Amino acid sequence: MINRREFCKKAVIIVGGIALPLSALEVFNPKRLLAEKDGNGKVRWVFLVDVHKCVGCGFCVKACKIENEVTYDANVTRTWVERYVVTKDGRVNIDSPKGGRDGFTTQKIDQASAGLKEINPGEIAKAFFVPKLCNHCENPPCVQVCPVGATYQTQEGVVLVDRSWCIGCGYCVMGCPYGVRYFHPELHVAEKCTLCYHRLCKGMVSACVDACPFGARLVGNIRDPNDPVTRIIATEQVNVLKEEFGTKPQVFYLGSSMEVK
Amino acid sequence: MVHGEAWTLKEFFVYPNEYIYWSIQIVMYPFMTGLVAGAFVLSSLYHVFGVKQLKEIARFSLVFSLALLPVAMMPLMLHLQQPQRGIYVMMTPHFTSAIAAFGIVFTTYGLIVASEIWFVYRQFIVETVLELRARQQRSAVESARLILYSLLSMGAMDLSPEALHKDERAVAILAGTGIPVACFLHGYAGFIFGSVKANALWMTPLMPVIFICSAIVSGIALCIVTYIITMEIRKRIFARNRRNNPGLPSTEELKSAEIKVVTITVKYLVMFLVLAITLELLDLIFRTYTAVKSWDILRSVIYERDFFKIFILQYGLGNLVPFIIFLRPGLTIRRALIGTLLVLLGVFMMRWNVVIGGQAFSASFSGFMEYHLPIWPSSVELFKEGLFGALAVITTPFVLFFLVTRVLPVFGVQDSH
Amino acid sequence: MHLKNHVWRPLYIVLAIVGGILLTRTLLVPGDFGIHERGYMYGWHRKSNEAEWKAYRVKYKTAKVCAECHKDKYNDIKDSPHASISCENCHGPNYDHPKDPLGLKIDRSRALCIRCHAYMPYKDNIRAKIPGIDPLLHYPQAECVMCHYPHNPTKPNPKYNRREVKP
Numbered sequence: 001m002i003n004r005r006e007f008c009k010k011a012v013i014i015v016g017g018i019a020l021p022l023s024a025l026e027v028f029n030p031k032r033l034l035a036e037k038d039g040n041g042k043v044r045w046v047f048l049v050d051v052h053k054c055v056g057c058g059f060c061v062k063a064c065k066i067e068n069e070v071t072y073d074a075n076v077t078r079t080w081v082e083r084y085v086v087t088k089d090g091r092v093n094i095d096s097p098k099g100g101r102d103g104f105t106t107q108k109i110d111q112a113s114a115g116l117k118e119i120n121p122g123e124i125a126k127a128f129f130v131p132k133l134c135n136h137c138e139n140p141p142c143v144q145v146c147p148v149g150a151t152y153q154t155q156e157g158v159v160l161v162d163r164s165w166c167i168g169c170g171y172c173v174m175g176c177p178y179g180v181r182y183f184h185p186e187l188h189v190a191e192k193c194t195l196c197y198h199r200l201c202k203g204m205v206s207a208c209v210d211a212c213p214f215g216a217r218l219v220g221n222i223r224d225p226n227d228p229v230t231r232i233i234a235t236e237q238v239n240v241l242k243e244e245f246g247t248k249p250q251v252f253y254l255g256s257s258m259e260v261k
Numbered sequence: 262m263v264h265g266e267a268w269t270l271k272e273f274f275v276y277p278n279e280y281i282y283w284s285i286q287i288v289m290y291p292f293m294t295g296l297v298a299g300a301f302v303l304s305s306l307y308h309v310f311g312v313k314q315l316k317e318i319a320r321f322s323l324v325f326s327l328a329l330l331p332v333a334m335m336p337l338m339l340h341l342q343q344p345q346r347g348i349y350v351m352m353t354p355h356f357t358s359a360i361a362a363f364g365i366v367f368t369t370y371g372l373i374v375a376s377e378i379w380f381v382y383r384q385f386i387v388e389t390v391l392e393l394r395a396r397q398q399r400s401a402v403e404s405a406r407l408i409l410y411s412l413l414s415m416g417a418m419d420l421s422p423e424a425l426h427k428d429e430r431a432v433a434i435l436a437g438t439g440i441p442v443a444c445f446l447h448g449y450a451g452f453i454f455g456s457v458k459a460n461a462l463w464m465t466p467l468m469p470v471i472f473i474c475s476a477i478v479s480g481i482a483l484c485i486v487t488y489i490i491t492m493e494i495r496k497r498i499f500a501r502n503r504r505n506n507p508g509l510p511s512t513e514e515l516k517s518a519e520i521k522v523v524t525i526t527v528k529y530l531v532m533f534l535v536l537a538i539t540l541e542l543l544d545l546i547f548r549t550y551t552a553v554k555s556w557d558i559l560r561s562v563i564y565e566r567d568f569f570k571i572f573i574l575q576y577g578l579g580n581l582v583p584f585i586i587f588l589r590p591g592l593t594i595r596r597a598l599i600g601t602l603l604v605l606l607g608v609f610m611m612r613w614n615v616v617i618g619g620q621a622f623s624a625s626f627s628g629f630m631e632y633h634l635p636i637w638p639s640s641v642e643l644f645k646e647g648l649f650g651a652l653a654v655i656t657t658p659f660v661l662f663f664l665v666t667r668v669l670p671v672f673g674v675q676d677s678h
Numbered sequence: 679m680h681l682k683n684h685v686w687r688p689l690y691i692v693l694a695i696v697g698g699i700l701l702t703r704t705l706l707v708p709g710d711f712g713i714h715e716r717g718y719m720y721g722w723h724r725k726s727n728e729a730e731w732k733a734y735r736v737k738y739k740t741a742k743v744c745a746e747c748h749k750d751k752y753n754d755i756k757d758s759p760h761a762s763i764s765c766e767n768c769h770g771p772n773y774d775h776p777k778d779p780l781g782l783k784i785d786r787s788r789a790l791c792i793r794c795h796a797y798m799p800y801k802d803n804i805r806a807k808i809p810g811i812d813p814l815l816h817y818p819q820a821e822c823v824m825c826h827y828p829h830n831p832t833k834p835n836p837k838y839n840r841r842e843v844k845p
Contacts, residue, residue: 041715052804053804054804055794055803055804055805055808056793056798056805057793057794058793059763059764059767059793062767063738063766063767063771066737066738066771067736067737067738067771068734085800102789102793103792103793103794103796104793104796104798105789105792105793105796105813106796107798107799121799124799124800124801126800126802126803127798127800127802127803128800128803129803129805139720140720143719143720144719144720149711149722149723149724150723151723152714152716152720152721152722152723152727153716153720153721154715154716154728155714155715155716160727160728160731162723162724162727164724164727165723165724165727194731194734197731197732197734198731198732198733198734198735198736199736201732202736204736204740207737207738210738210740210764210766211738211764211766211767213760213762213763213764213767213794214762214804215762
């Protein structure tokens, strides 16, 4: 058996072995490592979805795909619309055929390989449509897990992907609790909603906001107290998605419901 | 075609962008790194903790862990959508990501293993150089070998007892440093999964520990399997050559030596197996008991959809059956081989059930995804992320092991360690 | 220790590898790659990528741009129930119209109209307040525009003769 001297020696060796890879973490200046937790710029883009106003036309999805050159017929999308049909027995039926790109034109619920489900109109207790997009979280887990710094958050809070630096590991795709990320079918890099950064910086609004005929989607600057979006968020009953993940999502929902996933 | 669409079958409501993005190669990745780590730990049991009975298999498993090393990276390269940019992990590492340290830990570990092997083999290398140099005439092959071994010796030709003693000490230090690094390499592969808060099945602090234990289990198991197979080949070769060279050990002698090594190694295997299963069951019990929001969907995945894969293949065939095989008295080579192969299956299924099982349900908790392993490689992607890609990963270490042992033989080497 | 000691030989290789990585790093990593506004956790990136995204081409130019030239059409729709529908939703994205012929492929299809007008039995939902039809029963062989004037659905379409459509 090993004696104390041997044990101490081995312990030192083992601890040293652990410290070796950890020392690699010290290459950065600790001062710079301190993240500016809450940015202090004049602009912080946020998004507001009014669930009451959405009719599920899907014009937002169509416009987004064209504006952002996301392969039109590929089964991935930066933004999508979900339909919730709750029956009187409490069952929640959800679908989003093609992400709602062509709207909802049939009453049947698309259950993927489980087929189409007919629901008797008399059984419906409530039904609504919920648009989804990247939440541009204050603590984006997708950015945290990128091993190479190919995805990042700008000062204005927009989470972007550097297409020339992404290695395509998919960790960000797995790290997002909202399922907003995927691989671009042609570019083979991580892909996501940019909140139409290219439009926002020109004083325009996101393509999906322009395309929505009902005003269900709005984009605004939360640092501007006079911005109508800021006012609604400040004064009305808004909600966010999956708050429990600590991501601090910045897409706010008016009229959301507990069934929303 | 969207990445993932070819092998993902959705049922009920799944977010439009959700697919099984991490497929067979990500099953292979922890499986292969586990084998590397396990093989190394096995060799260190002898070099650091002085478990004398493991002397024979220690050298073997050390070289095997070198052969496995490049293969741990292979599934990642096959999985990356932009493999040519893989080096960026070393260029601009983002250490808030569990993957970022991979390049550094992997390289550190690789260098430790390579250096340790150099010290273990230095005497052999130098002796080979001296012997080749002494020859009056050398064939082309011998000249090439001389150059290769001279390069490998790095000019360190000192074979004095002091120098050899230094080698020994260096081996002990490197093996000692290597254990935590090997555990780090693999535990952190577990951390890659365990820290994904978006995934209800993966997120548990036990994940790294479970990964380390099952890594050691699988590494030891593979070393035993390969050891048995190699010994079988040696027996055949010796039986044939004994006619010309009666001094070679007899089949019975080899057999008794073999069963001794296998029996003692199996003991360590069982030890780590118990630890691994305990932790896995603890995780399962804890999830059942706390039954948080995600439990409804996890339960239907674990107890219904993946029941066969988890309880029959992984726990039943992969853990329980080998357990019975190993614990029954009078272990034979054949039973040891069957048991260790089943253990390997069990660990592989555990990786499968974690990686694929973790993506078997939608983050919306309202639908399921089923994985269909692509068989026929009709496109590059279907090769990379299909059966043949996985087979390529599995066979490479054996090819590498064969090649490495041409230069650094694992049997019949005179050494001081 | 003495450097002549052979024990340190593998270390030379290690140092050479580390040096090689650091050298590749200086050659491969762009100068503007670093920690930016959101710190190391969220702002570790290549700064010039932000400008690349800002320069991304805008395709949808909004109804305001359309109204600058097509005042008549704008007046046509501005007081109709369809006033809130952006021109580009049906006419296609502007791109650089009229210079760029890419844009403005008008979608007159039935599929477009039933995005809103396929009836859904969701009584408390705003969708139910939109005039809805059953796409399988309401003149399934006809295009909607043959009867309905898209710019103002309260009027018949002057381009078509309503009687040509058989139920």
